Amino acid sequence: MDFVIQSDNPEKYHGDCIVVGVFESRQLTESAKILDTASGGYLTKILEQGDMDGKLHTTLLLHAVPNSQSARILLIGLGKQKGYTEKTFQAVVRTIFKALHQTGARTIGLPVADLIVKDKNIAWGMLQSILAAGESSYRFDQLKSKRESSQPLLEKIVFLVNDKFVAASAENVLQQGIAITRGMHVTKDLGNLASNICTPTYLAERASEMAKTYNLKLTVLEEKEMETLGMGALLAVARGSHQPAKLIVLEYRGRQDTEKPVVLVGKGVTFDTGGISLKPSADMDEMKYDMGGAASVFGTLTAVAEMQLPVNVTGIVPTTENMPGGNATKPGDVVTSLSGQTIEILNTDAEGRLILCDALAYAERYNPEVVIDIATLTGACVVALGHVVTGLMGTDEPLIQALLQAGEEISDRAWQLPLGEEYQELLKSNFADVANIGGRWGGAITAACFLSRFTKKYRWAHLDIAGTAWKSGKEKGATGRPVPLLTQFLINHSQSIDG
Structure with missing residues (x-):
């Protein structure tokens, strides 16, 4: 799907369809008023006949409207003007693309300025529209014997802007939106693949393909190399599986090599049975x-490379299965991590923090500017925050605030949870330096506290995406989050470097 910005008035747009909004009760947006005037009041007559009142998510497709240069006009209900919010806009845009996919239209005109919220600019509206278009066109049917017969027909979205200066200044938003959408699709595809296909070896192969496509530096550590280094925590999780564990490192260099990289560490448990703690x-x-954390690292690196963002990013993905078996790690086992700290494994289903702690210790050798780990780490985070926002914790407040700001900017939000020293008490062990669980209460926080013990030498933040990485139920599937948040953070970071 192509996206372009065109400085034009709605009545002059030539295309298969133009989309305009209607608020309750029958209040036309500015672009709708222009089309209504050009048509001699045709839209007003349609509304007066009761075919549409402007209620939220209602749509009405009109053909051959008098004096319209567009073959169709799609009226979209925006609901009450007073209660029109950012969330409403995002839902409206999703409704627009759902309705358009049910038509034969291929080229669409979208006067986005009419639809955005008052405190948001046109660039934000365009970006959200591109992400919504990408979401609406995404299909995962490659594992079916027959592909879905109804494929999206939309080919081109034209953002209609009546200000040439705004149109010119917003061009970079198109590149960002397209890149982030591609990154989200990579993340979704990896997440949605069956685990007998998406193994640690498969992830290493995909990393190799990415390295060739985007000229990235790739390093893959095998189990023998990890054993030599002393990654006892990661290997403890892999012991029950026949699939060999991998530590994948992808390095993107958008600036001079002397510039410290942002390091993204993504949890890559390709299937988690819980191990012996089934x-x-x-x-x-x-x-x-x-x-999902590993998939988001792949997706974010894809977006960054597509944009050729002037920033250095290193992605580290510890990946393994967590399986029960005769050789599997048992509750009560004690292992030694890469950092030298010993860990009493009280629950083998708290495995994500075990593979992450070795990867976080390994991140030190890249002399990072900051380190951000991303993990579907705890059900406790889902209990605390639901499926709406991502849990965020860390030891560096400026980094945390930068991530929160990026999430607000691109509407992929995170929420900060505390990380006080008091919670560390819950991780005490009688037999090792630390236990891998802290009991029933504050589980998302104690998991982050565990990770914090391996991040003393750099600025660090942790994103718990257990509630936001995928949807259950009828719409089961990966969401592509938090690729937008991470990409926006890196965009902001690159701009801060340039001053």
């Missing part, structure tokens, strides 16, 4: 999404 069987199929 999970309940209900919904266990969704544990293929336990590599």
